[in-house]
Amino acid sequence: MxxxxxxxxxxxxxxxxxxxxxxxxxxxxxxxxxxxxxxxxxxxxxxxxxxxxxxxxxxxxxxxxxxxxxxxxxxxxxxxxxxxxxxxxxxxxxxxxxxxxxxxxxxQCMQDIKGHVTIANQETLPILQEADGLLQQKREVESKQQLLRAFNQHFSLPDEDLAILTSSTIPMDDQFFSLLAKVNKVHDDCQVLLGSEDQNLGLELMDQTTRILNSAYEKLSRWIHKEFKTLDIENPRAYASIRHGLRVLAARPSLFQECLDFFAVAREHNLSEAFYGALTGSNLPNDNRNAKPLEYYAYDSLRFVGDMLAWLHSATISERESLEMLFVAGGQEIAKGLLQGLESEPWSQEDDQMFDGKKTLESLIDRDMTGVSKALRQRIEQVIKSDDDPVLAYKIANLISFYKVTLVRLVGSQSSLLENLETLKGSAMQKYRVSMNDYASAIPTDSGHVPPDLGPPDFLIDALARLQDILKSYEASHAAPECRKADLVTIVEEALDPFQKSCLQMSAELKEPSASVFVVNCLTIVRSTLQAQDFPASKIADLEDVIDDHSAKLIDYQHAFFRQTSGLQTLLVAIAPLTDSEEDLLMLYKLDAFQPQQLADSSQVLDDFLPSAIMDAGDSLKRLRDHEMAGEITAEAASRFCEDFDQVEERLVAADAVLEASENVQDYEDGKPAPLRSIFQRTSGEIRVLLS
Structure with missing residues (x-):
């Protein structure tokens, strides 16, 4: 820059x-x-x-x-x-x-044009006003014509459509249901007309559509009744039209309930005939003619009852599957229809609950099976009353209980069918208890009926056999685990305790060791039976306590046998009041039992006893079935005998030691006595070896 x-x-x-x-x-x-x-x-x-x-x-x-x-x-x-x-x-x-x-x-041009336009407007204004009026009138007429056409198309019904809805000569088809839906829509839309200034038209149309709807629903109800009469419930293809009709008929709860009642009566009749045919074989299908009717096996009561209950279970399953396709598949639509119908028929509303397809299905199945349930109850009661076998009655009760648990999932807990089964179960259990009481009242309680071998009496063997059969039946019933212990205790109390008490009463008149041997033999076999079935430990412990008490009595008896037979009893009685003091020990030489001759005789008796002592003692328990227990009892008694001998031996040795140390012999006329051990020479070791 x-x-x-x-x-x-x-x-x-x-x-x-x-x-x-x-x-x-x-x-x-x-x-x-x-x-x-x-x-x-x-x-x-x-x-x-x-x-x-x-x-x-x-x-x-x-x-x-x-x-x-x-x-x-x-x-x-x-x-x-x-x-x-x-x-x-x-x-x-x-x-x-x-x-x-x-x-x-x-x-300037615009001013000229404006003047011409103003003159033209003044000349054409009346004509334009008249044209506008005519056009407005035309629009109003066209609007009324459209409204009239729409009204006639929506609210009016041609005669041919009216005949389809109300005439019984015209068959049912899809057109009927479409026209019925249309009339229902018209009836609902009439409420809009009631809100207008002129309500006469709305009231007239509503009254007309109500009459048409009532006639149509009655025609539908009659058609469903007719279809129910010829309905093949085993053929699912026949369900579609009836299911559709039921959904539509739900809008009239009273007519819908009438159809359900009619269907229940028809199905009850058909199922009753089918059950009678299964009993007698009169309606078996052609491809199953070789099958035996249920009454063919009436001689086998348990199988007869089981076959009838199995038929009932199979029929209930088939009935539920068929009715589910009729009712539950459209349950929500039926519920909506019933809810709408309650508005038109408020008197038919019993409660405020919604339609429950599952409960309705269970109730309908229960009503369908009413006839079969009555016939089944009569025949099972005849079977229960005709046989006095308590095991059979208990098995029937368990069988009924099993099917009752199975059927509750099909018919619900609030069912007359289950009530009948519960009554039959109660009758069977009552028969079982009465029969068991009859058996118990017939048991002899005197000792004369005790078997010579002191083994369990026949009535106890039979009772245990019945108990095993009852337990097998109970195991097959699949009882709840939490109820198992209580049920087993109840079974034993009813099926075994009376017979067990009778054995104890019979043993009261016997002498030992027969009484204890008899009781132990009876209770041992009872214990073995209970242990094999995994009974509660408390029940088995009670039995073992009684067995232990009688085992203790047998040990006491064997111990007394050893003391008495060996000659040791006299010596033990003699030294019992003496103590270990020197004065009491020296008193042994003055007692009669310890005099040389008597002591030598006792020693000889002991020597004669010892070689065969165990065998002789075993003879007393030879009728005891549990040989191991018999050996244990004898061994325990021998052990106690050895302890008694140790006591005598200790006193003899102590007395000889005191005598040898003593210098006062002036109390003895013949001088100082001979040592006791020189006369009674057996030792504890020898005794244990000989009794081992």
Missing amino acids: NTFDLPSDGFADDRDNGDSSQSQSQRVTALSSKITSILSTPYTDAEIREAFVLLDGRKVQNTAETRRRLRVDAQKDVLDCNGAIVRDFAKVADQLRQVGILISGLN
């Missing part, structure tokens, strides 16, 4: 052109201010920089002449630009004058 120096000659020119009258001091002051202004101007200012850019664009040389003519040249450029602008605006002014002339012409 070119820079410009301050012109020095400029001051002279100003001085020549200025007022010569100004003082020298004022000129100095002006110069100083000018210089100060120039020096204080920042060259970074945007305006200064733009000015420098313009100067560079003019390519002006930095000379003294240029600096003097800089202002003049700039003013000349400004005047030239202004002249060019004026010339351009002169051309624009000429053009604007021409446009103004054109606009004035147009305005």
Whole structure:
């Protein structure tokens, strides 16, 4: 960028052109201010920089002449630009004058046209007003015509459609249901007309559609009744039309219930005939003629009852599967229809509960099986009363209980069929208890009927056999695990405890060891039977306590046998009141039992006893069935006998030691007596070896 120096000659020119009258001091002051202004101007200012850019664009040389003519040249450029602008605006002014002339012409034309239009409007206004009135009337007529056509199309019903809905000679088809739905829609839409100013039309149409609907639903009800009479429930293809009809008929709860009642009566009759045919074989299908009727096996009571219950279960399953396709498949639609029907028939509403397809199905199945249930109850009661076998009665009760648990999933818990089965189960259990009481009352309780071998009596063997049969039947019944212990205890109390108590009463008249042997033999076989069936530990523990008590009695008897037969009893009785003091020990030599001859005789008796002691003791328990227990009892008695011998031996040794140490022999007439051990020489070790 070119820079410009301050012109020095400029001051002279100003001085020549200025007022010569100004003082020298004022000129100095002006110069100083000018210089100060120039020096204080920042060259970074945007305006200064733009000015420098313009100067560079003019390519002006930095000379003294240029600096003097800089202002003049700039003013000349400004005047030239202004002249060019004026010339351009002169051309624009000429053009604007021409446009103004054109606009004035147009305005005059518009005024002429406006006058003509005003005259035309005044002349055509009456005609246009009349045309507008006619068009408005036309639109109103067309709207009324459309409204009339829509009303007739929606609210009116042709005679041929009316005949399809109400005439019994015209068969049912899909058109009937579509027309019925249409009439229902018309009936609902009549409520809109009731909200208008003129309600007569709405009331008249509603009354007309109500009569048509009642006739149509009655026709539908009659058709469903007719179809129910010939319905093949085993053929699912026949369900579609009836199921559709039932869904539609649900809008009339009273008619719907009548159809259900009619269907239940028809099915009850058909199932009763089918059950009778299965019993007698009169209606078996052609491809199953070789099958035996149920009554063919009436001689086998349990099988007869099981076959009847199995037929009942199979028929109930088939009935449920068939009815599910009729009712449960459209349960929600039926529920909606019934809810709508309750609005038109509020008197038929028994409660506020919604239609439950499952409960309705279970109730309908229960009603269908009523006839079969009555016939089944009669025959099973005859079977129960005709046989006095308690096991059979219990098996029948368990069988009934099994099918009752199975059927509850099909007919629900609130069912007359289950009530009949519960009654039959109660009758069978009552027969079982009566028969068991009869058996128990016939048991002999005197000792004369105890078997010679002291084994379990026949009535106990029979009772255990019955108990095993009962337990097998109970296991097959799949009883709940939480009830198992209580049920097993009850079974034993009813089937075994009376016979067990009779054995205890019979043993009361026997002497030992026969009484205890008899009781142990009876209770041992009872315990084995209970342990094999995983009975509660408390019940088996009670039996073991009684067995242990009688085992203790047998041990006491064997112990007494050892003491008495061995001759040790006399010596034990003699030393019983004595203590271990020296005076009491020396008293042994004065006792009769310890005199040399008597002591020698006792020693000889012991020697004769020991070789056959175990065999002789075993003869007392030879009728005990549990030989291991008999050996344990004899071994325990022998062990106690050895302890008794240890006591006698200790006293003899102690007495001899005291006598040998004593110097006072003046109390003995024949001098110092001989040591007792020299007469009674058997030792404890020898006794244990011989009795082992």
